[in-house]
């Protein structure tokens with residue numbers, strides 16, 4: 001198993017501090033991530049059903065799992081007999097360490113930034129990227145990098161979340177703590193489509209609303225924490241939010257008849273083949 005280091009020194013948009021913050025919080029969550037990632041599993045599995053490389057991978061295929069996290073999906077490509085061409089790349093050293101521990105042998109685990117891939121032009125047959133790009137400040141740079149490293153006929157499969165994701169939680173926090181942001185911002189569907197079609201004109205985009213049930217708003221917040229997906233942007237409270245505000249947020253969150261809550265996720269997938 002090789003660990004390759006390719007983390008760049010600078011970044012085009014999002015500040016390096018924020019990127020290191022993202023890397024650190026995913027690293028802290030690396031041991032709890034797999035048990036909390038039901039949305040991530042569903043979205044990745046949706047792409048895998050379309051992927052020709054899972055059951056029928058040519059011996060020399062080169063596959064990149066971009067933003068691989070703990071390597072859950074990387075391992076789906078890494079048949080022990082032919083895992084040499086499989087790589088998982090992530091910004092977070094903690095996530096990569098967790099992925100490396102679980103193996104299998106032969107996979108390359110690469111520390112790097114999706115906006116500046118440390119990989120050669122025309123070098124890959126498949127880029128698979130599940131719920132990574134929404135963490136990037138410059139999604140167009142990520143799409144260009146994917147296009148650059150794919151060989152002719154190579155395929156990109158990518159998923160993300162759009163505006164409207166966690167709208168119930170956002171509205172509850174806006175009522176309870178109007179001067180601070182508590183929920184990540186996501187691209188609008190229109191902005192996402194414009195960016196994707198500017199970089200990959202013939203890409204197919206699919207969208208769907210996914211609703212997940214939780215016991216309470218605190219259970220939802222706990223899951224986000226276990227995923228390392230808490231809010232990290234400017235505008236967040238620097239100090240711990242007062243218990244009274246948390247209770248107010250809880251009381252503002254809409255309940256189902258049985259007392260549980262639903263959280264909405266606006267899911268989007270793109271599928272593209274390089275000509």
Ligand SMILES: C[S@@+](CC[C@H](N)C(=O)[O-])C[C@H]1O[C@@H](n2cnc3c(N)ncnc32)[C@H](O)[C@@H]1O
Pocket residue numbers: 022023026037040041044066067068069070071072073089090091092095112113114115129130131132135136229
């Ligand atoms: C929600 S997790 C998804 C992990 C994995 N793809 C899965 O489906 O379980 C997002 C991952 O993207 C990584 N990430 C965030 N920004 C990144 C960037 N600019 N370059 C590479 N990885 C990044 C995070 O460290 C994290 O592991």
